Amino acid sequence: MWDATIGVIEGAAGVLLVDTGASLPEGAEVRREVRELTGRDVTHIALTHPHFDHVFGTAAFPGAEVYGPVGLGEVLARDHQELWRDAVRHGLDPAAAAEAAAALVRPRHAVSGERTLDLGGGRRVLLANVGPGHTAHDMAVLVAGGDGAPEVVFCGDLVEESGEPQAGPDALPRRWSAALDRLLALGGDDAVYVPGHGAAVDAAFVRRQRDALADRFGVS
Numbered sequence: 001m002w003d004a005t006i007g008v009i010e011g012a013a014g015v016l017l018v019d020t021g022a023s024l025p026e027g028a029e030v031r032r033e034v035r036e037l038t039g040r041d042v043t044h045i046a047l048t049h050p051h052f053d054h055v056f057g058t059a060a061f062p063g064a065e066v067y068g069p070v071g072l073g074e075v076l077a078r079d080h081q082e083l084w085r086d087a088v089r090h091g092l093d094p095a096a097a098a099e100a101a102a103a104l105v106r107p108r109h110a111v112s113g114e115r116t117l118d119l120g121g122g123r124r125v126l127l128a129n130v131g132p133g134h135t136a137h138d139m140a141v142l143v144a145g146g147d148g149a150p151e152v153v154f155c156g157d158l159v160e161e162s163g164e165p166q167a168g169p170d171a172l173p174r175r176w177s178a179a180l181d182r183l184l185a186l187g188g189d190d191a192v193y194v195p196g197h198g199a200a201v202d203a204a205f206v207r208r209q210r211d212a213l214a215d216r217f218g219v220s
């Protein structure tokens, strides 16, 4: 409904989902689609940041191991009413928002710095705590390339393609451009960058967005 990106990374032994959708029904729909795509259930979840349109579907994946940047779990526990308000303000049905807010899943695994997940069959994924910026807790997911395939970086809402990057009351705007520097260092010039909203972009796009954010918030 909000054009939010959801990533699926399949290994020989596991399936990682990047973000879980904006409601429990949306999460359930993604769960069905992943089963169709891979023939398997999601085993791991990486939550990029604590906004409703990225975390409200998590309870639709019972049994999955959930990862998030350190501090994200505390935000979900503390600010669930604010998440509910934000979802309703953006047009989610209040009852659906209440159901999702009550069922919020806190990550069992908090990522500070970097952490590698081995999904089997040589498929390795790096979870990198590159924030703060869009929120106080922003995590990126780097999928290694190989066989001529480029690396892929899931950026969360540190990068947006379908609209201007959204800086809400929980953003740390003056630190955002540094987070994008870390993101660019992670993926390099040849990676595919997947924004939190909109179509995949290249490093030049991310660099332009970094410079625009630095201008907008008075950072060099």
Ligand SMILES: [Zn+2]
Pocket: 049, 051, 134, 157, 196
């Ligand atoms: Zn967001």
